[in-house]
Amino acid sequence: MVHFMKRHLISSSQPLAPPLSLVPATAAIFYTPSQFATETMTVITPSVPHAPFSAPPLPMSILRRLPFPSLTPRHRLPRRRFATLAAVRQDTTVWTPSPVSSIEIAAESLFHVSIDVSNSPDLVASHTLPGQYLQLRLPDVEKPSFLAIASPPSLAASTGAFEFLVKSVAGSTAELLCGLKKGDVVELTQAMGNGFNINKIDPPEDYPTVLIFATGSGISPIRSLIESGFGADKRSDVRLYFGARNLRRMAYQDRFKDWESSGVKVVPVLSQPDDGWAGESGYVQAAFAKAKQIYSPKGTGAVICGQRQMAEEVSSILVADGVSKEKILMNF
Template sequence: MTLSRLKPLRRLSHHLHRRSLAVTAAAVRQDTTHWAQTPVVKVSPAAESLFHISVDISDSPELATSYTKAGQYLQLRLQDPRTRPAFFAIASPPSITASEGVFEFLVKSIPGSTAELLCRLQKGDVVELSPAMGKGFDIDRISPPENYHTVLIFATGSGISPIRSLIEAGFGADRRSDVRLYYGARNLHRMAYQERFKEWESSGVNIVPVLSQPDDSWKGERGYVQTAFARVKRTFSPRSTGALLCGHKQMAEEVTSVLVSDGVSSEKILKNF
């Protein structure tokens, strides 16, 4: 074989060797994750294609101590080695985890995914969890409540999961003059946590459901969250306003654009995806 033909082969061999090392290194990094085996306590419908899932972590106190702020998430994997680990936001507030020894999740069942298999589990089935990750919602950036009278919250679909944790953990909503949650879903059948709305409102959060495909009887906001918010006459003071967003990327980008154009500091717009 000529030298000119050997050079491309050598380059290919070197490329494959580097790729093999990269794959091996990635596998090692994944293997360093601490996994705790935990039993499923409950799987129940939350809305169309959405499920409440509770997992008992009482025998894994290190999981509870890792969860300190609303908005954190973790990795979950099933016993089936053919499935990949998946990331899920923790829906229950840290106080519930500490007192009851459970993690609660709101999971969207997507065909062919780990989430779909998770939603099919039964009480007593075992899953493996990593410790909680991420910094969560940095509420200190919009505190104290007396200085940030207005907090605007935006969520779509299962993005309401960490928002539930935030609301039930408490962030001084009752000490602010205007706290609004714009919560978007296709219709009421797709909207989870409706049974919690009264409790959330009693804590100081005004809920604005926004439906993109409602039936004819719907009298509330229609369309998308970002368009519903854009239609509202905004009278808040930008300097005393903060915002929290969780959901579709397009929603977050468009809402952020509107808020920044209104003078709200980007540092006061907290995002969680």
């Protein structure tokens, strides 16, 4: 390559080339062998000694093939495309400002939270099934919380309120939410999720047994289910196995009597009961495995919400006893 440049760019009778400071930048041009095979370039040696040398411009056919990585548009497209997609994704979430109606203690570390959505008909209309949830965020707090709606859909339609059972976890958005006061404004998305598809265990005469399982704050969407009405009074065996550490951690005890009157037998299960507790002890799955009493697996449905291990073990017990997996409902 060096020999080629000397032979074509500098005449043997010429003096040495001018200093680099006088040579235009385009004078030092290198070609690949493939380019030499397809291009013809004539170089005219300057006749004036020491005159600045200027190479002729490259043919356009070569310029088109020269790579310019920093200027190639395709190197920048992925970043622009990603930013555009991220913006679209962000813009699809609609946040509606809504004031807090009340915050009350429900149990140890658990709070009743009521949000006024009476001025947001779209929010109200989005809640159609028990078991649905939404996102809630606070001003100046980046991470939102996912909350199951505890109230039945009919409550929002009649009173304009969404109710939640919120567990206050240190350092979380939920903890900040539980510290708000009446009138403070939060932002909500519309209700989402498929909820509990009760149609799978209807009509009541075909599914006379419905077994319900909940632990901790997982009772929240179960409350929505029970108070929405799913024909419990038309079924012969509806049981709710509700697990908590102790009675101080068990929410909605004031609703148990109403739930029982609607046809749901409540079975509290305490993992660390206080002295004098005469009810079921241990874990929900163990209490159910001990009782079972499934008379007709084909006519049995189940609803589960709470700790993952509990949900998996209860599902395994039910399926092993002949209950169809499709009749075991969850809200996620």
